[in-house]
Amino acid sequence: MEAIKTTWGRIGRRGSRDWRLDLVGGQLVLTLPDRTLTLGPGAADEVRVVRRWLRYVVQVQLGSDMRTLTGIGRRPAERLQTFLAAWAQVAAITAWARQVLAVAGRAESDGRWITIETIRQLVDSRPRGDTGRGPVDTVWGLLGEVEQEAVRLWRLDLVRWSVEVNQRVLRAELTARGDLFQRVETTPLTFEQACAVVCMDNRVSVVAAAGSGKTSVMVARTAYAIARGFVAPERILLLAFNQDAAKELQQRLQRRLAAVGVSADGVTASTFHAFGLSVIGQVTGRKPRVASWVDGGQGQDKILRIVDRLRDSSERFRYAYDTYRLLYARTSDNPKGTDGDIWHRDTRSARHRTFSGHLVRSQGEKIIADFLYLNGVDFAYERPFTIDTATAEHGQYHPDFYYPAVDVWHEHWALDAQGRPPADFHGYAEGMAWKRQLHQDAGTQLIETTWASIMGADGLVAFGAQLTAAGLTLEWNPDRPSADRDAVPASHEDMARLLRTFMAHVKAGDLTEEAVEAKLRASPGLNTARTRHFLSVYWPVHRAWQQALTDEGAVDFEDMLVTAGQMLETRAAQLPYDMVLVDEFQDTSQARARIVRALVDQPGKYLLTVGDDWQAINRFAGADITIMREYRHWFGPGPMLRLTTTFRCTQEICDVSSAFVAKNDRQIGKTVTASAGPGGDRVRLRYSASNTVTAVRAAVAAELDRISESDQSPGNGTRPASVLILGRYRHDDRFVPAQLPAGLTVTFKTVHGAKGLEADYVIVANMTRGRLGFPSEVADDPVLNLAMAAPDPYPHAEERRLFYVALTRARHQVVLISVRERESVFVAELLNEGKLEPVEVDATSGDLVASTVQACARCGLGVMVQRVSAHGPFLTCSTFPDCRATINIPQQRSKPVRPSSRRR
Structure with a gap:
């Protein structure tokens, strides 16, 4: 800086009011009649400009005394006020910049990654102010090189700045620790693997291609953290999803860390379930026991025994269970229903098989036909109506069902709970009105049902009452053998599997009956009679399962994970882990994610997860792929790294x-x-x-x-x-x-x-x-x-x-x-x-x-196969009737014709 940049004050006059304020060499120099004071860049705390009525004064704090200096004009006072504010801000920025540069200096000298936690602390302590053009620019020309560099740093994106510093740390560490990275595994680490090891951030997600050596990263990172003294061995936890994986990790850690002279003693490799048991044991003083039927993989057998007991003790449960298994387990919640399971050549439409051997048009009709068959009710399907209705434009009317024993007809309407047909059923309401009028004119008795009215056990009870009122006798027999061997209902084993799967997800999500009910009310698409029918079967089974656990003094895997997670979240369990590494992260469930989050939800913790969402194949077992995709939401910000070199597959x-x-x-x-x-x-x-x-x-x-x-x-x-x-x-x-x-x-x-x-x-x-x-x-x-x-x-x-x-x-x-x-x-x-x-x-x-x-060019889902019609051979898509693309085969082979939509 120049010796004197500017001057404020009244020097030259006589009296105690004479004073002068100079900026000299980057410091404020205050000259008074009795003394001269040098004030640092934080002078705003000692010198203030105050407006009193129509004049300005300068107040200077001299120890415990306040000196008031008068005689300064409005414009000099405003300039001085602006200068003091900017000068104080520069002082704060300069002090903050020294901290930032010290962090960078230590990182590069120690070879240690600057973590997101450290960056967040520096960002939070950044002096307030407009980092664009603002008060600081008014004194820019008065700043020295140090202060100007500090302001430039203050104006930078600190995250981007830290990335540049960390890249320098990375390059240095790859060189300095090259021997470790060469020998820690049987083959040297790749550049991508070594980067994932050195990146000692608080939250690191590694997306690893199949065969890319994700386990090598976990092993090498453990060795690196211990060798560098970043984390003690006993404060490192590796979590795997099954016992074989956990055992392999532990053995590999011992073997490979020994190869580079690092002791793995104290490092813990565990399954989530074993870890959950240890957490509960620590808090309660009594390690729980996993129920024998759960630990032995006999959960579905236990469900079957519970169902048998409930069916024997409750007629209501028996009926609800049997009707769901036999009639609803393979249906949708849509009035339009599912596609048929057989192509009916005469009608050129997909049909549904039924226990009675009839091929019916809709899912709702299948439910009714099967209900009638299981009740021993004789019926005819689509019998021509008594009156001849055929015209030049319309064919003969065929009501859905006819009951010959009582001379009663039955129409089933594809209407939802609001009385609406599917949106693409054009003219449906008019057709309903015509049929009703026809029956009224003919004096025939008509029973009517809708999709909404027959869904659920209560709906079938009401339908049965209609049949009884019409004079039919119902003899319910859930064990009546099917007349069509291909019309196979869900088995008891299928039901046990469904109930156990639903239970695992309910328990893993810590869902109570009240929580499920609230979710139903919030999800109209799920809140159906069919769903409530299932829940009327499920909750008695759930309560019986829980009672069996209580009677045995045991837990199951889901309760164990949820309980352990709750203990960690509430700090009831205090575990000595600073670094957590999780394998196969794409298979993480919400219960497991809660455990991981609670383990690292304190300052100074390190989390590394490795996984591949391309290999996420365990949703049925509770895995939630959104946890990996929404990593930041669950665990906070951090780098996502990739391992893209596979050592397994060919490039083809x-x-x-x-x-x-x-x-x-x-x-x-x-x-x-x-x-x-x-x-x-x-x-x-x-x-x-x-x-x-x-x-x-x-x-x-x-x-x-x-x-x-x-x-x-x-x-x-x-x-x-x-x-x-x-x-x-x-x-x-x-x-x-x-x-x-x-x-x-x-x-x-x-x-x-x-x-x-x-x-x-x-x-x-x-x-x-x-x-x-x-x-x-x-x-x-x-x-x-x-x-x-x-x-x-x-x-x-x-x-x-x-x-x-x-x-x-x-x-x-x-x-x-x-x-x-x-x-x-x-x-x-x-x-x-x-x-x-x-x-x-x-x-x-x-x-x-x-x-x-030849693949089908229209749908891309089938291949073209040869068929023969009255007009000769042609090619059609193998997915017919879903895709009706065809290609003509001329007698003299020529260029293939573009697929058409000809109907067969």
């Missing part, structure tokens, strides 16, 4: 699987690269000769022979090739050949069971469409949405992720086994995009030839 498998699963844009994006470089065998589609179990098994056997003959040891000449045969369901193990080729190790797993596994080759044995195909068409009961995490709205979202898991188990090649005209929609999609290499057995020669299968 990476490209096919990633493009397939990433179509759901709600998922976290990433580009996966194979460490082995580009290339690899194409994903192979093998058609079996037919859809019989024998033929599919033969196709699997043929592929095993091919693998055995072509390459027994991909990448390793000392071991046989490994093959995983995967099925969507356990019963797909029937496709595994009895005789396996020598030189291969072959294992069957469901795709869910294969999570975390890998093999040289993967064969997916049942890539067909259908209820038990892949994707599975077994729909979850809609009542589960009352307790489960919200479903992903993307079509087949979880099944697509499950298929991604199947594809990414393979190191060398994936083989899909399918059946012509029954191809999975996933197969059709990949064929449509040219992602598969299809082959099949030639029917004449028996040789394996390239398949000429």
Whole structure:
């Protein structure tokens, strides 16, 4: 600064009122008749400009005395006032900047990451003021270099600034700790892995591609934190989702930390359940015991025993349970109903199978027909009405049901609780009026029901009363055998599975009856008679389950997690963990998330989670994918890092699987690269000769022979090739050949069971469409949405992720086994995009030839198959009647015709 920048005051006059205020060398110098004082940049606390009536004075605090200086004009006083305010702000900014720079200096000298907690503290302590042009600019020319740099720092985005500092820390640590990163795992850490280790922020989310070494990050981060002295071993907790994973983590920690001279003694690796038990034991002084039927995996059997007891003791429960199982377990809540389960050629429409053998048009009619059959009521379906109503424009009238024993007709209307038909049922009300008038004119007796009136046990009671009033006798027999062997109701085991699944979600969400009722009232789409019917069955089972736990003095897994979470949230449990690492984070439930949040919900804690939302396949078991997607909402801000290099799959498998699963844009994006470089065998589609179990098994056997003959040891000449045969369901193990080729190790797993596994080759044995195909068409009961995490709205979202898991188990090649005209929609999609290499057995020669299968260009969900009509052969979509695309086959082959919408 210059020696003197400006002057205020009255120096030169006589008397005690003479004074002068100068800015000299960055300090205020006050000259009085009796003394000279030097004031620092915080002079606003000692010098103030005060307006008194029509004049200004300057007040100076001299120790305990206040000196009032007069004789300053209005404009000099205002300039002095502005200067003092700006000068005080600069002083505060300069002091704050020294703290910020000290933090950065320590971070770079100590090689320690600046955490979001530290940044938040610095942001909170930042001096107030307009960081744009403001009072500080009025004194900018008077500031020294230090003060100007301080103001520049004050005006920066501190988060962006910290990122730059942390990048310098990262580069230095990657060099300084290179030996640890080279040796802590059997292969050196990748750049991405090492970055995730060094990034010692308070909240770090690692999104890890399949086979990208997420466990290596957890192990290396533990070693790094201990070696650097950031966290003591006994204050580190690693949480896994099952005992095998927790045991593997503990063993790997001991082995790999020892390899770099770091002791893992004191580090805890645990399952969530074991950890929850320890929390409860610490607080209560008595570690609880898991109920024998829960620990032994017999939960569904326990539900069956509870149901049997309740059915024996309560007629009301028996009727509610039986009617739900037999009539409602496989229905929707929509008056329009679900698609039929069989195509009726005569009427060219989808129909529903019934216990009586009738094929009916709607879901509501199916419920009624099955109710009548189980009550032993004789009826005719769509019998022509007594009066001939056929005209040139309209066909004969066929009421829905007719009861010959009492000469009564029955119409069932697709009306909701408000008396409204589905929006696309045009002219429905007029048709209802015409039919009612027809019956009135003919003098025939008509029973009427609506979708809303028959839903739920009480609705069936009212319908039964209508039938009884008409003179019919009802003899309810829930065990009456079905006349149509394909019309199969939900089994008792199905019901037990549904009740247990619903219970697990209710308990994990800590939902009481009152909470469920409140959720019903807030969700009109869920608050249906069918849902309330289910709850009338569920709550007695729930209460009996809880009583059984009490009687045994035990807990189940859900109660254990919820209770442990509550104890941690209320600080009833004080646990000595400063760093928490969570594996398979995409499978986290809300109960688990509450435990994790409570563990790190204090200053100075570190959380690292690793997972892959592309592999989120356990919603049915309580996983809530939104926790990973809404990470900041649950745990606070922090960096999201990615591991995108896979050490498992070829680039061909990476490209096919990633493009397939990433179509759901709600998922976290990433580009996966194979460490082995580009290339690899194409994903192979093998058609079996037919859809019989024998033929599919033969196709699997043929592929095993091919693998055995072509390459027994991909990448390793000392071991046989490994093959995983995967099925969507356990019963797909029937496709595994009895005789396996020598030189291969072959294992069957469901795709869910294969999570975390890998093999040289993967064969997916049942890539067909259908209820038990892949994707599975077994729909979850809609009542589960009352307790489960919200479903992903993307079509087949979880099944697509499950298929991604199947594809990414393979190191060398994936083989899909399918059946012509029954191809999975996933197969059709990949064929449509040219992602598969299809082959099949030639029917004449028996040789394996390239398949000429053509995907449907209209829907992309089926393939074109040949049919023959009265006009000759043509191609139609295999998903018919859902898609009615056709292609003509001219006698002289020419260019294919664009798909049309011709009806068959």
